[in-house]
Amino acid sequence: GQNIDQPTEMTATEGAIVQINCTYQTSGFNGLFWYQQHAGEAPTFLSYNVLDGLEEKGRFSSFLSRSKGYSYLLLKELQMKDSASYLCAVKDSNYQLIWGAGTKLIIKP
Amino acid sequence: DAMVIQNPRYQVTQFGKPVTLSCSQTLNHNVMYWYQQKSSQAPKLLFHYYDKDFNNEADTPDNFQSRRPNTSFCFLDIRSPGLGDAAMYLCATSREGSGANVLTFGAGSRLTVL
Numbered sequence: 001g002q003n004i005d006q007p008t009e010m011t012a013t014e015g016a017i018v019q020i021n022c023t024y025q026t027s028g029f030n031g032l033f034w035y036q037q038h039a040g041e042a043p044t045f046l047s048y049n050v051l052d053g054l055e056e057k058g059r060f061s062s063f064l065s066r067s068k069g070y071s072y073l074l075l076k077e078l079q080m081k082d083s084a085s086y087l088c089a090v091k092d093s094n095y096q097l098i099w100g101a102g103t104k105l106i107i108k109p
Numbered sequence: 110d111a112m113v114i115q116n117p118r119y120q121v122t123q124f125g126k127p128v129t130l131s132c133s134q135t136l137n138h139n140v141m142y143w144y145q146q147k148s149s150q151a152p153k154l155l156f157h158y159y160d161k162d163f164n165n166e167a168d169t170p171d172n173f174q175s176r177r178p179n180t181s182f183c184f185l186d187i188r189s190p191g192l193g194d195a196a197m198y199l200c201a202t203s204r205e206g207s208g209a210n211v212l213t214f215g216a217g218s219r220l221t222v223l
Contacts, residue, residue, distance in 0.1 A: 004151075031209060042199055042214035043152070050209070087151070097212070099151035 002026045004100035006088050011106045012078055020073045020086050020103045028093020034062050034073045035087040037102065043087055047073070075105075083107045112136070115200050115215035122190055123223050130185040130218045132200030141183045142212070143175060144199040152199060158183065159205065187220070195222045 005023045012018040024032070031050040035043035049055055049064035049071060061074040073086055085102035092098055113134045122128045132141065139160050144152040155169045158177045172194070174186040187194055197219050201212040 008149075033209075033211070035212075040197075040217075040219070042217045043212075044214070045211045048209040048211065085149075091210075095210075097154070101149065101151045104149070 002092060002098045004088055004090060004098055006086075006100045006103045008101070009104045009106065011108060012075075014078055014080060014107055014109050016078050017074065017076050018078060018105065020075070020088075020105065022071045022073070022088035022100060024069050024071070024088070024090045024098070024100075026069075026090050026092040026098055029066060030091040030093065030095055032062075032064055032071050033089045033091075033097070034060075034071075035089065037085045037087055039084070046086075078107050080107050080109070113200055113202055113213050113215035115198075115218050117218060118216060119219050119221070121221045121223065124191065125189045128187045128190055128220065130187075130198050130200075130220070132183045132185075132215055133181055134200075134202045134213075134215075135181070136202055136204075136213060137180070138202035138204045138213070139180070140203045140205050140210075141177060142199075142201040142203075143183070143185050144201065145194075146197045146199055146217075147195075155185070190220070190222045192222050195220055 003025045034046040037043040047062035054063045059076045064071045085104045087102040088100040116131045142157040143155045146152045156175045176184045197217045200215040203210045
């Protein structure tokens with residue numbers, strides 16, 4: 001079966017750095033996405049990786065290793081507004097999007 | 110601003126009473142999706158339309174139906190809602206053939222079943 005694993009919940013301090021990991025086992029690979037979802041709201045797109053390496057976008061960076069089936073989302077200079085769930089999703093060989101259950105990130109002052 | 114709009118944002122219904130949720134988009138995207146998301150769970154794809162072609166997920170209950178009368182609008186009909194259908198329903202769009210095919214979501218319709 002196809003599977004996306006991410007931690008259920010993480011806690012970090014305002015101003016710090018946090019890394020949210022995602023491992024996947026899918027039938028084929030056509031890209032990995034990270035979405036942010038605030039409580040009670042819709043997901044919003046953060047990043048896309050299709051080649052190995054690091055993609056940086058402001059305070060957020062996303063890394064991919066296809067050989068390891070692994071990605072992480074790195075959030076720097078954490079702000080209270082970063083408290084949200086972070087969803088990892090992989091597009092498989094049929095271009096179907098397989099979603100993880102999300103990591104709830106709690107930011108403390 | 111181009112966007113995806115869902116109505117209503119909150120819907121309360123009684124057990125077995127039909128519900129229709131709507132989605133409209135001004136992005137001119139050719140693919141529209143309906144997802145069901147329960148608390149702390151991954152979004153679950155119910156159906157999607159690729160242009161006019163309707164694609165039903167194998168495990169989507171018959172209780173759920175969808176219509177796309179034109180490229181801008183899409184409806185989700187729940188014929189006889191049960192308590193287990195209480196969830197957030199998310200409409201999303203994408204433009205296939207545009208590289209990453211990023212999904213743009215509407216704000217969601219939260220369904221409560223009494």
